[in-house]
Amino acid sequence: MSEVRISAEPRTEFGKGGARRTRRAGKIPAVLYGHGEQPKHVALPSLEFTNLIRRGGMNQLMTVEISDGTSELALPKALQRDPIKDTIDHVDLLLVRRGEIVTVDVRINIVGEPEKGGLLVTENDTITVEADATAIPDSIDVSIEGLAVGGHVTAADVTLPTGSTLVSEPETTLVSLTQPRSEVSAENGEDAEAEA
Template sequence: MSEVRIAAEPRTEFGKGGARRTRKAGKVPAVLYGHGQPPRHISLQAHELLHAFKTDAGTNVLLRLELSDGTQLALPKDVQRHPIRGSFEHVDLVIIRTGERVTVEIPVVLVGDAHSDTLVDQQLTTVSVRADATDIPGSIEVDIAGLEPGANINAGQLVLPAGSILDTDAGQVVVQGLAKLTVAQMDAELAGAEQAAGGATAAAAGEKTDASA
């Protein structure tokens, strides 16, 4: 896992107005807390934060904050973004100590090609893992080469990086193989759906006639 240095400035303005002025200045309001320390209100440069998150690990990136009184390792706990523009609105950061273990959500990446008759259904896009805070895996690969219809790959079958422990239920299905429908099967399903819809319409019409009689 990569470590990214980012400058952090103390923040003295609070509330919606203060946060708005902070963002207008090209900075992101943030709060740093954890390990019994009082919360510290800080601001981060928006472009530096965007650069830090542009990694395979996404927001699971280790930040080394450059504060006025030294440096501090931290992990993003909650990242709020504007629903339309996608810009950063606010970030909660948790203080991390070297050697500490944390629980994080790690992206699951499928590699390989399933059997030609298989429709791949990925049920989990992330899994929960406990890992050293300074060695969080960026992603976990799942080999689906040759996956056949009816076959499943559970969380307990994932190959985790050394030192990482699965926190997700081992029995949860990560990916399963479904049988692809043939053209004839799709036509039959469509015809059945149309017939059911027609029957429901006829029943509704009958109920309306009875009610008006």
């Protein structure tokens, strides 16, 4: 995951009224915290931050350059969204350091072709790993090449990128190849006829 820079301004107004004024000005109220430091309240440019999250997801490493001359390395930890407008109302950013190991959920990318005649079901679309804060994978490939009907791929079956360690339970099913429902129904019907 590449590191990006985003500008921020210190926030002095708090509470609902202050947050509303910040949002009306085209900014998102945010808080930077971690490493036992005092939380820093900042305002991020709304459009720029939304685009960063859309492209990089919740594992987007960013250097937050605050207008008071300081800068912090951070990862998005939590987003509060407006359910009607689908805009970001507030952001929690976790302070990280270069070389620090962090636990993150990384989306999976399914590659390969399974056996014909099966229905591919994604049970989990992310896998939890530990990785260096500056080397979080964008995604992790999960191979389904030649997967047989009735088979599945677990977290333990995945080859992780160098420097990443599995945190998810090894037996967590990521994808499975099931028999299509119509075929299952047809087989059950044939069994019922045979019993009759």
